[in-house]
Amino acid sequence: MRDLAARLIAFELNAGESSEPIESAALRVYKKLRQSISAFAGAAAFQSLAFRALSQVQSEVPRLWAVQVAEDGSLEGLSDIRSQIDNDMDLAGEEGTILIARILNLLHIFLGEALTLSLLRDAWPVTAFDDRSSGNGRKS
Amino acid sequence: MKTEMKVTINKLPTGVPGLDEIVGGGLPEYSFNIIAGAPGSGKTTLAHQFVFANATPERPTLYFTVLGESAIKMLRYQQQYTFFDPAKLPDAIRFINLSQVVLEKDLGAVLEEITKEVEKANPAVVVVDSFRTMVRKPKSDMDLQSFIQRLALSLASWQATTFLIGEYAEDELRDNPIFTVADGLFWLRQTTERNSIVRKLQIIKLRGQASVPGLHTFRITDAGVQAFSRTFGLTARKRNPPGHRRLSFGVPELDKMLDGGVREGDSVLIAGSSGTGKSVLATQFIAEGIRHGEPGIVAVFEERPQAYAERAASLGLDLETPQKEGKLTVLYLRPLDLSVDETMQSILDAVQKIGAKRLVIDSLAGFEMALSPGFRADFRESLYRMIFALTGIGVTILSTVEVDESFTEFPFSTYSISFLCDDIIRLRYVSINDQLRKIMVVIKMRGGNHAKDIREYEITPNGVVILDKRLVDYERLISGIPVRTDRFRLKEESSDQTRK
Numbered sequence: 001m002r003d004l005a006a007r008l009i010a011f012e013l014n015a016g017e018s019s020e021p022i023e024s025a026a027l028r029v030y031k032k033l034r035q036s037i038s039a040f041a042g043a044a045a046f047q048s049l050a051f052r053a054l055s056q057v058q059s060e061v062p063r064l065w066a067v068q069v070a071e072d073g074s075l076e077g078l079s080d081i082r083s084q085i086d087n088d089m090d091l092a093g094e095e096g097t098i099l100i101a102r103i104l105n106l107l108h109i110f111l112g113e114a115l116t117l118s119l120l121r122d123a124w125p126v127t128a129f130d131d132r133s134s135g136n137g138r139k140s
Numbered sequence: 141m142k143t144e145m146k147v148t149i150n151k152l153p154t155g156v157p158g159l160d161e162i163v164g165g166g167l168p169e170y171s172f173n174i175i176a177g178a179p180g181s182g183k184t185t186l187a188h189q190f191v192f193a194n195a196t197p198e199r200p201t202l203y204f205t206v207l208g209e210s211a212i213k214m215l216r217y218q219q220q221y222t223f224f225d226p227a228k229l230p231d232a233i234r235f236i237n238l239s240q241v242v243l244e245k246d247l248g249a250v251l252e253e254i255t256k257e258v259e260k261a262n263p264a265v266v267v268v269d270s271f272r273t274m275v276r277k278p279k280s281d282m283d284l285q286s287f288i289q290r291l292a293l294s295l296a297s298w299q300a301t302t303f304l305i306g307e308y309a310e311d312e313l314r315d316n317p318i319f320t321v322a323d324g325l326f327w328l329r330q331t332t333e334r335n336s337i338v339r340k341l342q343i344i345k346l347r348g349q350a351s352v353p354g355l356h357t358f359r360i361t362d363a364g365v366q367a368f369s370r371t372f373g374l375t376a377r378k379r380n381p382p383g384h385r386r387l388s389f390g391v392p393e394l395d396k397m398l399d400g401g402v403r404e405g406d407s408v409l410i411a412g413s414s415g416t417g418k419s420v421l422a423t424q425f426i427a428e429g430i431r432h433g434e435p436g437i438v439a440v441f442e443e444r445p446q447a448y449a450e451r452a453a454s455l456g457l458d459l460e461t462p463q464k465e466g467k468l469t470v471l472y473l474r475p476l477d478l479s480v481d482e483t484m485q486s487i488l489d490a491v492q493k494i495g496a497k498r499l500v501i502d503s504l505a506g507f508e509m510a511l512s513p514g515f516r517a518d519f520r521e522s523l524y525r526m527i528f529a530l531t532g533i534g535v536t537i538l539s540t541v542e543v544d545e546s547f548t549e550f551p552f553s554t555y556s557i558s559f560l561c562d563d564i565i566r567l568r569y570v571s572i573n574d575q576l577r578k579i580m581v582v583i584k585m586r587g588g589n590h591a592k593d594i595r596e597y598e599i600t601p602n603g604v605v606i607l608d609k610r611l612v613d614y615e616r617l618i619s620g621i622p623v624r625t626d627r628f629r630l631k632e633e634s635s636d637q638t639r640k
Binding site for chain 2: 038040042043045110112118119
């Protein structure tokens, strides 16, 4: 799931502005997942999944204790750790990847691979799952 | 109105084995349907089967979920069924959650949201699961009625076939506008009888076409819901009125007693006590059919197929070869918790698979005992339906039944099922000259002549053989304790006098 998360983030990175930080690409992936899963299963279902995923990540990344999942599934408290993120972009990218991977992993546990990919295909084009989309790094 | 001027209502496959037959060939296109029943009765599974059978990327299905079961958990479980094709998601089947709008807004907003999605997707099928939770707190009865009517109108106008799923109790049928507006009303029930769960389906209402009335057994397996029509799926088949052919029993003297043999398409009952040769006669009947190129089915309940074939072999009848050649199927049915309709469906499937012309049920007592107690009440009625359906397509049925031997009466069957049978052959023991011998008599042959003779027979290594010598010197043979006739006594006395 980590590879898949990295691929989706890379796709968003390629699709975004070249100056955009990795953290923003991870947030865009998170936002698309939120929209897709909320439409399919309801905001409460996504909020529960995201809350569980964040709890798992928080045990590995203590600074994310400042982050909360709001009722609509959006992430709150990111502004509190903005300065830390800006100072260490690599770590922020890693944390974003872990969080997305955890959400995908939960989907995989509950729905299996086929349905998880179906859900993702609803939010991203097929090329987003292609190895090549993550190979070149940022859009030049 | 002339037929060609009437609108043709297309029928959509339900995706549920057996249900198309029950609803009269398929579900009417653009109909507005309710699936109602208690929790766990299979409502969602039934809807999913319909959805997966009909959804295409061009005309997708919109599946609205509302509160109740989470879509994630629902799909986690539903994907275990074999009909579930994940490739159909999300292009052909889209799940949309309406919980937020239901919780935060009124029914008008819910309708608006549904309409918006329908306009966007142009779906062929729309499902709302659960509709009950969607309309749980209308402002007024009029609000609810108006919502339902507008929803039904809107979805029909968009040429969508709709299913609303709800947990309703039967006493809610009255006065609920949803049931008035609906074109089709499917009611799923499940009850516990002793240790068995009995699931039944009823089409309470279906506009535009005739459905099969009554309660139909259904089962939920790995393949989803499977329904068992009370007509066993044979109403759509062309009836094949039995001809005038006589089928040989493989026992020449018995054929003569039957005026040339059993009439094709008859239901024959062989009744007798244990050891009188009912199964032997049944085996000879099926083997004779195979010799004449008529495939056969033997449904056994009291012995295993291998033992059945071995016993036949001991009578010089080869049942192994026709089984290998697909001309004979020996079904061993120990259903335990199956309903009688499901068991009969197994027999029917086997009959249809090999195009059987002869069917042996050995025995009715074993059949009934193999059913769980909860289903035994339906036994006679279901048996009647199966016999009627099968003989209607030209299958000749021979059933055996064990009767308690009595020396004061002569029962034909302990099941009061003789009315189901065209022909009855009764076997019984008689005590003659300190020997327990066997006699046979044809009790009844509907619409035909038959011998009135009571014939003695023996079970030999070649099967049942009817003896040439008639027991004319005895009377009250059917009592089991015959006595010499007066004529015989006079003859004996005369011989004695001559000797003196």
